[in-house]
Amino acid sequence: MPPSTASSSSVNASANTRWQQRSRGHVWHPCTQSIRLEAVPPLPIARGEGVWLYDHDGRRYLDATSSWWVNLFGHAHPAINAALKDQLDAFSHVMLAGCTHAPAVELAERLSALTGHALGHCFYASDGASAVEIALKMSFHAWRNAGRGGKQNFVALRHGYHGETLGALHVTDVPVFRDAYAPLLGNAHLVASPDARTARQGEDAVDVARRAAAELEALLAERHASIAAVIVEPLVQCATGMAMHDPEYLRLVRALCDRYEVHLIADEIAVGCGRTGTFFACEQAGTWPDFLCLSKGISGGYLPLALVMTRDAIYEGFVDDDVARSFLHSHSYTGNALACRAALATLDLFEREDALRRNRGRAERLMGRLREGLHGMPADHLRQRGMITAFDVREPGARFAERFHLAARANGLLMRPIGSTVYLMPPYVICDDEIDRLVDGTLATLQAVAGPAQAEGVRDAALA
Numbered sequence: 001m002p003p004s005t006a007s008s009s010s011v012n013a014s015a016n017t018r019w020q021q022r023s024r025g026h027v028w029h030p031c032t033q034s035i036r037l038e039a040v041p042p043l044p045i046a047r048g049e050g051v052w053l054y055d056h057d058g059r060r061y062l063d064a065t066s067s068w069w070v071n072l073f074g075h076a077h078p079a080i081n082a083a084l085k086d087q088l089d090a091f092s093h094v095m096l097a098g099c100t101h102a103p104a105v106e107l108a109e110r111l112s113a114l115t116g117h118a119l120g121h122c123f124y125a126s127d128g129a130s131a132v133e134i135a136l137k138m139s140f141h142a143w144r145n146a147g148r149g150g151k152q153n154f155v156a157l158r159h160g161y162h163g164e165t166l167g168a169l170h171v172t173d174v175p176v177f178r179d180a181y182a183p184l185l186g187n188a189h190l191v192a193s194p195d196a197r198t199a200r201q202g203e204d205a206v207d208v209a210r211r212a213a214a215e216l217e218a219l220l221a222e223r224h225a226s227i228a229a230v231i232v233e234p235l236v237q238c239a240t241g242m243a244m245h246d247p248e249y250l251r252l253v254r255a256l257c258d259r260y261e262v263h264l265i266a267d268e269i270a271v272g273c274g275r276t277g278t279f280f281a282c283e284q285a286g287t288w289p290d291f292l293c294l295s296k297g298i299s300g301g302y303l304p305l306a307l308v309m310t311r312d313a314i315y316e317g318f319v320d321d322d323v324a325r326s327f328l329h330s331h332s333y334t335g336n337a338l339a340c341r342a343a344l345a346t347l348d349l350f351e352r353e354d355a356l357r358r359n360r361g362r363a364e365r366l367m368g369r370l371r372e373g374l375h376g377m378p379a380d381h382l383r384q385r386g387m388i389t390a391f392d393v394r395e396p397g398a399r400f401a402e403r404f405h406l407a408a409r410a411n412g413l414l415m416r417p418i419g420s421t422v423y424l425m426p427p428y429v430i431c432d433d434e435i436d437r438l439v440d441g442t443l444a445t446l447q448a449v450a451g452p453a454q455a456e457g458v459r460d461a462a463l464a
Contacts, residue, residue: 015056019044040402043409048075051430053414061414062438066425069238069270071301073349074429080300083345087338096124096335103340110347111294111309114279118288119309123327124335128269128295129163131306132231134329135291136167138310139229139263145317145325155189155219155230155262157212161239162231162267171231174239189223191216193237194245197381197392209249216253220260229263229290230256234281235385238270241421242390244383250285257290264289269306273297273346274356274428277363277386290314300346301427305339355428359387362430369439370424377443378450379422390423393450400449407448411441422446 013021020041028034029042046056051074053061063071073080087103094101108122123138125131136154143151156162156171163169169178171188178185194212196205203211220227234250237243257264266289271281275297278284282292291314295306318327333339349355367384370391374382378394393400401417408415415422426438 015046016044019056036402040406043414050074050076051427051434059412061409061412062426062434062441064408064413064415064424064426064438064442066297066427067301067414068296069275069425070296070299071427072273072297072346073300073353073355074427075301077300077349077429079349079352080302080342080345083341084302084338087341090337092338093333093336095332097330101335101337101340103337103344104335107340107343107347108307110344111307115288115292115309118311119292120312121310121315123308123310123329124340125295125306125308126304126331126333127163127306128267128293129165129168130331131269131293131295131308132162132171132265132267133165133167134308135231135265135293135310136171136229137329138291138308138314138327139265141327142263142314142317143228145320150226151228151262153189153223153227155191155216155227157193157232157237158190159193159195159240159243160231160233160237162233163269189219189227191219193240193243194249195237195243196245196383197243205244205246206248209246209252212245213249213252213256217256220256220262224260224262227260227262229265231265231267233267234271235276235284236271236281236388238388239418241392241418242383242388242423244385244388244390247285250282251287254285254287254289263291265291265293267293269293269295271388274350274359275387275425277356277359279350279356298346299339299342300349302342303336303339304333305336305343353428359428362428362435363387363389365432365435366424366426366439369436370442373439373443374446377446379446387428388423388425390421393417393420393422393446396420396450404445404449407445408441410448411445413438413441413445415442415445 023042024037044056045053047054051062053063096104111122112120123134125134140152154171156173158173160172161174162171164177166184169181170186172178173190192212192215194209196208199208230253232253235245254264266282268281272294282288290311292309299305318325363384363386366389370389371382379391380394382391400420404417405415424438
C-alpha cells in the first residue's frame with residue numbers, strides 16, 4: 001500500500017472537517033461566494049430520515065427548507081425507496097425519442113387528471129430552468145405556427161425568478177443573478193409585482209393585486225401584438241423573499257391574457273405540488289394557464305425532473321408534416337424512468353396520507369406558534385400560504401443570511417434566509433413536536449442574531 005499523503009491535521013480532523021476540506025478543494029458550490037467557504041464551510045450530510053439530516057459526527061439538523069424546496073415527504077421515505085428499487089430491477093432509463101415507457105405515460109396521465117384534463121399534454125425536462133425555457137419556446141413557436149410570428153416578447157413580474165440559464169434569466173428580475181450576464185440577455189417587459197407587502201394606506205392584498213393587474217393591462221393594451229406570453233409565479237414569488245399575493249391577481253391576469261390573445265405561463269416549480277395548500281397553486285384562483293411548469297417537489301426530492309404541461313389545442317398546433325412546425329427540443333434524460341417512478345410514488349403518498357388536508361393543521365400550528373413567539377422580536381410581515389411561512393427581519397445588519405444560517409445550525413436547524421427574509425418550508429411529514437422544535441429553534445436563532453426589538457413587536461401579520 002502506498003504511503004498516505006494526508007497531512008497530520010487532516011488525519012486528526014473529524015469526518016465532518018475532512019469532507020469540508022475535500023469539498024472546498026474540488027466542488028464548485030451553487031449560489032455560494034467561494035471566498036466565504038472557509039468562514040461558512042458546507043455542512044457535510046451523511047444520511048437523512050424524515051425531516052432530519054445527520055452529519056458525519058452524528059449531529060442532526062431539521063431540514064427547514066426541504067433541501068431547497070424539493071423534499072415533500074421526508075428523506076429516505078420507504079415507499080419512494082421501494083418504488084425506485086423496483087424500477088431499477090426493470091430498467092433505469094431509455095430515450096423518450098422513438099420510445100416510451102409506463103412511468104412517463106402514467107405520470108403524464110395522472111397530472112393531466114389533476115387539472116381536470118385542462119392541460120392534456122406533458123413535455124418532460126430535467127430542471128426548473130429548462131422547463132421555463134421550454135415553455136417560452138413553445139409559446140413563441142405556437143404563435144409562429146399560427147401565423148403570428150411577430151409575437152416574440154414576454155412579460156414578467158418585477159423581482160420575479162424563473163431560473164438562471166440564459167433563457168430563464170431573460171424573464172428573471174433578481175439583480176444578483178441577472179446583472180453579470182445582462183449583455184447576453186434580451187429584455188422582457190417588467191410589470192408590477194402584486195406583493196401584498198406593498199399595500200398602501202387603506203389597501204389590502206386584493207387592492208394590491210388589482211393595482212398590479214392594471215399596470216399589466218396598460219402594457220398589453222399597447223403591446224399585445226408583439227407579446228407571446230406573460231409568466232408568473234402563482235401566489236408566492238419565492239426567490240425574491242417569499243412575496244405573497246392574493247389569488248385575485250391570477251384571475252385578472254388570466255382574463256387579460258384571454259382578452260389580448262397572450263399566453264399565460266404559470267411557473268409552479270417552487271409553489272406546485274401542494275406547497276401553497278392546493279396541489280397546483282393556480283387552483284386557488286379557479287383557473288388554468290396555457291403552460292404550467294413543474295419541478296422540485298414533483299419527484300419527492302429524489303431525482304432531477306421537470307415538466308411543462310400544456311393545453312391539447314397548443315399541442316395540436318405542432319402536429320404537422322413540416323418539420324419546422326414541430327417542437328424538436330430534447331435532452332438525453334427526458335422522461336427518465338427512475339425520476340418518473342419517484343414522482344408516481346410521490347403522487348401515491350398525497351392520496352394515501354391525505355397530505356393536503358393534514359398540511360392545513362400543520363400550517364395552522366406553525367403560524368400560531370410563530371405569531372405568539374415573534375411578539376417583541378424585530379419581525380415584520382409574518383405571512384403564510386399553505387406550507388410556506390415567512391417573516392422579514394427589521395434592521396438585519398451585514399451578512400444577516402450568513403449569520404442566521406450558522407446560528408441556526410447551532411440550534412439544530414438547516415435554514416437559509418433570502419436576504420432579510422426568514423422562511424420555513426418543512427417537509428409534509430413534520431409532526432407537532434418537530435414543528436415546536438422548528439419554531440423554538442427559529443426564535444432562538446433570531447434572538448441570537450438580531451436581538452430584541454422595540455416594543456411593537458411583529459407588524460402586518462398575515463397580509464397574504
